Amino acid sequence: SQTIHQWPATLVQPVGSPLSLECTVEGTSNPNLYWYRQAAGRGLQLLFYSVGIGQISSEVPQNLSASRPQDRQFILSSKKLLLSDSGFYLCAWSVAGSSTNEKLFFGSGTQLSVL
Amino acid sequence: AQKVTQAQTEISVVEKEDVTLDCVYETRDTTYYLFWYKQPPSGELVFLIRRNSFDEQNEISGRYSWNFQKSTSSFNFTITASQVVDSAVYFCALSEWLRGYSTLTFGKGTMLLVSP
Numbered sequence: 001s002q003t004i005h006q007w008p009a010t011l012v013q014p015v016g017s018p019l020s021l022e023c024t025v026e027g028t029s030n031p032n033l034y035w036y037r038q039a040a041g042r043g044l045q046l047l048f049y050s051v052g053i054g055q056i057s058s059e060v061p062q063n064l065s066a067s068r069p070q071d072r073q074f075i076l077s078s079k080k081l082l083l084s085d086s087g088f089y090l091c092a093w094s095v096a097g098s099s100t101n102e103k104l105f106f107g108s109g110t111q112l113s114v115l
Numbered sequence: 116a117q118k119v120t121q122a123q124t125e126i127s128v129v130e131k132e133d134v135t136l137d138c139v140y141e142t143r144d145t146t147y148y149l150f151w152y153k154q155p156p157s158g159e160l161v162f163l164i165r166r167n168s169f170d171e172q173n174e175i176s177g178r179y180s181w182n183f184q185k186s187t188s189s190f191n192f193t194i195t196a197s198q199v200v201d202s203a204v205y206f207c208a209l210s211e212w213l214r215g216y217s218t219l220t221f222g223k224g225t226m227l228l229v230s231p
Contacts, residue, residue, distance in 0.1 A: 103150060107159065
């Protein structure tokens, strides 16, 4: 069966420090991968998605970047965190393909507090 | 652009009450999919249901039921005889094409508080 792992669960970082959040998926090949952010208003905002190694698309301009160095690994990074980067970050995956009916499977999330 | 509206920010009920969570969507696509996810206090989103735009039959799964009405662009979710464990944030979502790629547009969520 497929599983998704996301870590760390919580993170407190000072403004200006770097960030690296990691997400890995097991039990499937070539998944579509996503990073979402859930800010204080609780809405889920798509940040990045990837259909393959090295293929990253960004939905919103921001201080963050994403990378996919391996098929089932998705990393969210920042060189210098801002206060506004605080939030709950969720990694998700879906089955590869071009259908709109695929559901997303979510990781357990990372609560990031930038102080 | 697609949009999902969950007008109810927060709902509080007492255990055993029935509760309906509203979801209204906007899309230009003729074929699309609607989803409901549950986010318990632990944070992880849990998939509840997926419904395609051609299937307007209501669906029931235990205490959960969904009412899809294409004419009003609504996909409402009802919990019958609510329980404390139903307390969570519930998200409605709509499938979307992004430059040839599929993802989901989420509503802002409805927080459901079920008290004993």
